[in-house]
Amino acid sequence: MPDPAVATPRFVGRDRETAALRGALARPPAIVLVEGEAGIGKSRLLREWLAAPDQPTALVSVCPPLRESLTLGPIVDAFLGIERPLPSERLTELAGALRPLFPEWSTHLPPALPPLDDAKAARHRLFRALDELLRALRVDVLVLEDAHWADEVTLEFLLFVLSRQQSDGLSLVISYRPEEVDDGSLLLRLTSRLPAGVTQLRIALAPMRPDDTAALVSSMLDGNPISQEFTTFMHDRTGGVPLAVEESVRLMCDRADLVFRDGQWVRLRLRELQVPPTVRDSTRERVSRLSPAAQQVLRAAATLAERSSVDTIAMTAGLSPAASRGAIAEAAGAGVLDGDDRDRWRFRHVLAATAVYEAIPLTDRRQFHLLAGRALELLQPPPVARLAHHFREAGETTSWARYAEQGAELAMASGDHTKAVDLLVDLLSWSVLPPADRARVARTAGVAALGRREQVDEVYHRVVRTLRSVLGTPGLSARQQAEIRNPLGRLLITGGEAQAALRELEQAVANLDHDPFEAARAMTYLGWAYAGPWPASTHRRWLDRAADLAARIDSPAHRLNLDGNRAAALLMLGEEEAWDVVAGLPVDGPTAAERLDVARIHVNIGTGALIWGRYADAEEHLAVALRLAEAEQASRLQHNVRLEQANLAWNTGRWDGLAETAAALAEADRDRPAHYLGSVRLLARLAATAGRRRAAEEQFQLVLDESARLGAVDDTLEAAAALSRLWLTDGNSRRALRVTNEPLDTVRRKGIWVWATDLVPARIEALLAEGDAPAATRLADQFARGLRGRTAPAPRAALTLSRALLLTAAGDHARAATAYDRAARAWSALPRPYDALRARERQAEALLAQGRVEPGRELLAAQYEQLFRLGARGDADRVAQRLREHGAEVPRLWRGGRRGYGDQLSPRELDVVQLVVAGKTNRQISRILAKSPATVDQQLRAAMRKLKVNSRTALAVKAVEAGVFADEV
Known part of the structure; x- marks a missing residue:
């Protein structure tokens, strides 16, 4: 018998999988995932299904294995492969958003839409337009092959399509290699939280028997x-x-x-x-038996890596079209190349293409890529990402730079800022550009990085390293350096490198005169007092300079940005006039970008209000921020708001579920140091009040060390104060004093005493424990002078507490008891119940020290129960021990499980009463506690019944008199 004639293999061993695929797609909408290793037969399974008669209308896209695939490239290529006319009559004005992707359809698409400033909004609009195009073309099934190579935006589009599915809607078929899917890939989300009614099937192709x-x-x-x-x-x-x-x-x-x-x-x-043990070896040997022309064509096809026309392959191979067509026929006959109905060719298997490409001598690869780039330049529209790739590999820096910048521009227009950063940073890292071009690309890379949804990840670190490297390029002008330092400084703020950020921004400002808005924005960042050794007066001068520039800026959006950030910066400085600026700020915006800006501003103002102790204001501004962040689906911003809302809940005594919230926030914010440390600080507070001493100490120490390392000096104060109190409890007054040295120096150097709410009382206690009453008195006096003229309730309550501590140390227990009473009332007015209860505890100790045992024990017992119910079990245990020392019986309180409260207020009722005491209406209480108005009314009536009163005013008075919350109506 002669040598065997090798035929195309028959489709075998996949009957069950084929039946399952057909069955799932017969129940639309469906999502079918076809997974398996390279060469396992995923594409063959899909081809067999598509070739069957009476199949639904399918749109097939394939993800190429490029270093930088064009954003949405597989989807765009699939649409361009449709031969039927574009159904213009079924498209709305929304389809105008598709013009940048489909310039060849310009005569059929509606007019272009106005650009959106917000990248996320632009991406959402583009997704809606693509979805409309799918429906207009009456596509039943969207197939995406090799999804492990898909860009993030393509995968986001699939998630978007899936989220909009309705009965008989579009089905998705996706093939991929599971071993090449990262843990964080969006592919993993395609099977979670599916809409109701979506048929789901996962086909895992196994090796043949x-x-x-x-x-x-x-x-x-x-x-x-x-x-x-x-x-x-x-x-x-x-x-x-x-x-x-x-x-x-x-x-x-x-x-x-x-x-x-x-x-x-x-x-x-x-x-x-x-x-041969690998497909690579077998492919190389088989290819070597083909004619030189066929081998040259295969090298060209391997270099191109995607389906390409005969003309494109011919130019890349350096052959005539006629010679290439014959060589392609030879390679196809050998089963190496595979053509489609548009006469475009590629390797039948990616592994075979890889084997051929890797066999090309390095000295020849550059020429193949150069020819590939020149061939692809003839296409309309030019595939800019592929062109950047080929000219990069060819070493043609000028062309590489041109197409990389064009690709980055397209990526940013689609909302894929990460892809833009990758293209530009790759260009800066591996090419030699003229200084002016290098500066321009670096500036664009920095701006693109600021628009990324991710924060501090490997891409962030790579772009920061690259921008710093570019700044060392000889020949850059002062203006070019400033335009790089400006986004770099803002990136460093995001990364928590506060001190380094200020250095970059200070150097940038001096040479941004040509751009008043950017200059004013940089000055505003320099006006933030969270870092650096500057006193408040220096920060204030930067803010005043920014205000002078802002007055000359015409853009309302730019003025809003500057005014809002200036107001927040003034709050951080403890400047009373900030509240006048805050009063004039809007609570919404006309565009998505302005709404996000308004949201960021209100988050910062909420943070400032927390520092001042103006918790009602904080609640209001954070609610505005969250509403806008949720409306714009700004997940990072929502995390920021929720962290500050958690801090507000801590201060106002709403601790139920707070530990879980803090843990979730910490896990979500691990890539953002400042926010992560804020979540850890919240966990540390809860650990300390629960009596978990070791955990609290470790967490506060982490916050202190990392905040100091990052230069965020304002974040070191509370952690130092908390550690001081913990060590003072151990009797280690010297260590307690030492940990507050540097934070107190920071406050004194900057002159911002509104930051010292926690620090000053802790420092005074440590000084008194060391026997240095004069220094403690001087510190209290300095604190009072620093707060003069400022309506900052929290620092002023801390000042009252500090005065009481001094009276206790002087042995004047009667006046100390009165001072602690005033402090408790001041804390309650915020409301800040935990600190109010601690002040009442000290008041009780002062009464006991006077010999007034019975009222002291009664007051101490009341604080025991309230601390216990609040969740401060560690403090409650300490108070219980003091009660036993004074001969009092300590009641056994419920420690878990469902229970009734009899005539005692439940924790939920206490929350409502606390807010009534603070002067809140039922509607405000409903919003603050996230309860329905009916629930609030029910709990309010139950509290009134238990305290035997029949009005809100009487309830507040009775609550104060009973020691529930010490306050006056």
Whole structure:
């Protein structure tokens, strides 16, 4: 029998998977995931299904294995492959957003839409337009092959399509290699939280069984059977992977290694000659047997990496179209290349293309890429990401830079700022550009990085390193350096490198005169007092300079940005006039970008209000910020708001579920140091009040050390104060004093005493424990002078507490008891119940020290119960011990499980009463506690019944008199 004629293998061993695929897609909408390793047969399964008669209308897209794939490239290419006319009559004005992606359809698409400032909004609009196009074309199934190579925006579009599915809607079929899908890939979300009614199927293709391997080999060899020994050999050597089986058979036939004997095919020299262990080896050897022209065409096709026309392959191969067509026919006949109905060609298997490409000598690859780039430049529209890739590999820096910048521009227009950063940073890292071009690309990369949804990740670190490197380029002008330092400084703020950020911004400001808005914005950042050694007066001068520039800026959006950030910065400085600016700020905006800006401003104002102790104001501004952030789906901003709302809940005594919230926030914000440390600080507070001393100390120490390292000096104060109190409880007054030295120096140096709410009382206690009453008195006096003229309730309550501590140390217990009473009332007015209860505890101790045992014990017992119910179990245990020392019986309080409260107020009722005492209306209480008005009314009536009153005013008075919350109405 002559040498075997190798045929295309028959589709075998996948009957069950094919039936499952058809069944799922017969119940639309459906999502089918086809997963498996390279060469396992994913594409063949889909081709067989698509080739069956009476199939639904399918749009097929393939993700190429490029270093930088064009944003949404697979989806765009799939649409361009549709031969039917564009149904203009079924498109709305929204389809105008598609013009940048489909310039060749310009005569059929509606007019272009106005650009959006917010990248996320632009991306959402583009997704809606693509979805409309799918429906207009009446596409039933969208197929995405090799999704492990898909860009993030393409995967986001699939999630978007899936979220909009309705009955009989579009189905999705996605193939991918699971081993190449990262843990954080959006692919993993495609099977979670599916809309109701979506059919779900996951097909995991496994290697073929030995009998299927035999059937596949037989189908390639005239349908004649193969020997059992040959079957075992093939299955053992290939692992049952169809591609490996097919390639091995072709190689053996090329080498005349097969013989037909006794009615079946057997392999000669079964032990002596082995099947090449990898598809790469088999592919290279098979390709080497083709003609030189065919080998040249295959090298060109491997370089191009995507389906390409005969003309494009010919130019890349350096052959005439006629010679290339003959060579393509030869390669296709050998089963290496595969064509489609548009006469475009590519390798039948990616592994084979990779094998051929890697065999190209390095000295020749540059020429192939250069020719590929020149060929692709003739396409309309030019595939800029592919062009950047080819000219990069060709070493053609000028062309590479041009197409990389164009690709970055398109990526940013689609909302894919990460792709833009990758293109530009790659260009800056591996090319030699003229200084002016290098500066321009670096500035654009910095701006793109600021627009990323991710924060501090490897891309962030890479762009920061690159921008710093570019700043060292000889020949950059002062203006060019300033335009790089400006975004770099803002990036460093995001990364928590506060001190470094101020250095970059200070250097940038001096040379931003040509751009008043950017200069004013940089000055505003320099006016923020969170870092650096500057006193408040220096920060204030920067803010005043920014205000002078802002007055000359016409853009309302720019003025809003500057005014809002200036107001927040003034709050951080403790400047009373900030509240006048805050009063004039809007609570919404006309565009998505302005709404996000308004949201950020209100977050910062909420943070400032927390520092001042103006908790009602904080509640109001954070609610505005959250509403806008949720409306714009700004997840990072929502995390910021929720962290500050958690801080507000801590201060106002709403601790139920706070530990879980803090843990979730910490986990979500691990990539953002400042926010992560804020969540850890919240966990540390809860640990300290619960009596988990070791955890609290470790967490506060982490916050202190990391905040100091990052230069965020304002974040060191509370942690130092908390550690001081913990160590003072141990009797280690020297260590308690030492930990507050540097934070107090910071406050004194900057002159911002509104920051010292926690620090000053802790420092005074440590000084008194060390026997240095004069220093403690001087500190209290300095604190009072620093707060003069400022309506900052929290620092003023801390000042009252500090005065009481001094009276206790002087032995004047009667006046101390009165002072603690005033402090408790001041804390309650905020409301800040935990600190109010601690002040009442000190008041009780002062009464006991006077010899007024009975009222002291009664007051101490009241604080025990309230601390316990609040959740401060560690403090409650300490108070219980003091009660026992004074001969009092300590009641056993409920420590878990559901319970009734009898005539005692429940924790939920206490929350409501606390806010009534603070002067809140039922509607405000409903919003603050996230309860319905009916629930608030019910709990309010229950509290009034238990305290035997019949009005809100009487309830507040009775609550204060009973020691529930010490305050006056």
